[in-house]
Amino acid sequence: MDIRVQEVPFDLGEEARAFAxxxxxxxxxxxxxxxxxxxAEGLEVMEIEHYPGMTERALTRxxxxxxxxxxxxxxxxxxxxxxxxxxxxxMMVATAARHRADAxxxxxxxxxxxxxxxxxxxxxxxxxxxxxxxxxxxxEDALDRW
Amino acid sequence: xxxLYFAWxxxxxxxxxxxxDTEAATVRDLVEELRAREPxxxxxxxxxxxxxVAVDQELADFDAPLAxxxxxxxxxxxxxG
Numbered sequence: 135m136d137i138r139v140q141e142v143p144f145d146l147g148e149e150a151r152a153f154a155x156x157x158x159x160x161x162x163x164x165x166x167x168x169x170x171x172x173x174a175e176g177l178e179v180m181e182i183e184h185y186p187g188m189t190e191r192a193l194t195r196x197x198x199x200x201x202x203x204x205x206x207x208x209x210x211x212x213x214x215x216x217x218x219x220x221x222x223x224x225m226m227v228a229t230a231a232r233h234r235a236d237a238x239x240x241x242x243x244x245x246x247x248x249x250x251x252x253x254x255x256x257x258x259x260x261x262x263x264x265x266x267x268x269x270x271x272x273x274e275d276a277l278d279r280w
Numbered sequence: 281x282x283x284l285y286f287a288w289x290x291x292x293x294x295x296x297x298x299x300x301d302t303e304a305a306t307v308r309d310l311v312e313e314l315r316a317r318e319p320x321x322x323x324x325x326x327x328x329x330x331x332x333v334a335v336d337q338e339l340a341d342f343d344a345p346l347a348x349x350x351x352x353x354x355x356x357x358x359x360x361g
Contacts, residue, residue: 168361183286183287185284185286185334185337185353185355187337188334188337188338188353191337191338192339213360224361225360225361245361248360248361249358249359249360249361250357250358250359250360251339251358251360252358252360253286253334253353253355253358253360254358254359254360254361255286255287255355255356255358255359256359257287266287266288266356267359268356268357268359269356269357269358269359273359274357
């Protein structure tokens, strides 16, 4: 299991390649990547703040639960913080399982929990000022299905 | 005890961290002490339903006990991913 919280960019292709290459007996690898969107048109910087210490603990707990629940061979979570621009990669998860259904479901579970249970906050800086991104009810409701 | 603030809570209070000497029994009691300090604290804690709390880096609720606790953090709902 590999959990990384970092300011520097990551190489999606290299991460996915290395993750797949270190598996053994796993028939499926699923990756998900989150990208900064310029929703309101005019985004200059997406600032991501986090809670050092708690972030790593929360991500590790979520990844461990996914691993146990879907019998995963491995989990990777990379999440950036700091100042990002539109179209930059914010984060990725990768899951490895014997069969694809488990790998897909575990990746969705990781994303749902990571969105509202890992201590990250986003602030959009645009032409017309800056504002904190509000949590969405749908993201909280998404946890109910698990 | 260290009290940490993140995102707009940090901005509203104007500091990321306070060292607090407190006898507060629960998070809610601690909030009441902080609110009484200054208007900027009162403003940050005006609506507890807009806040989340972590006790020693674990999500908790406002009735969580503080005995033996070293770190409490207040922040808005999280927006990761």
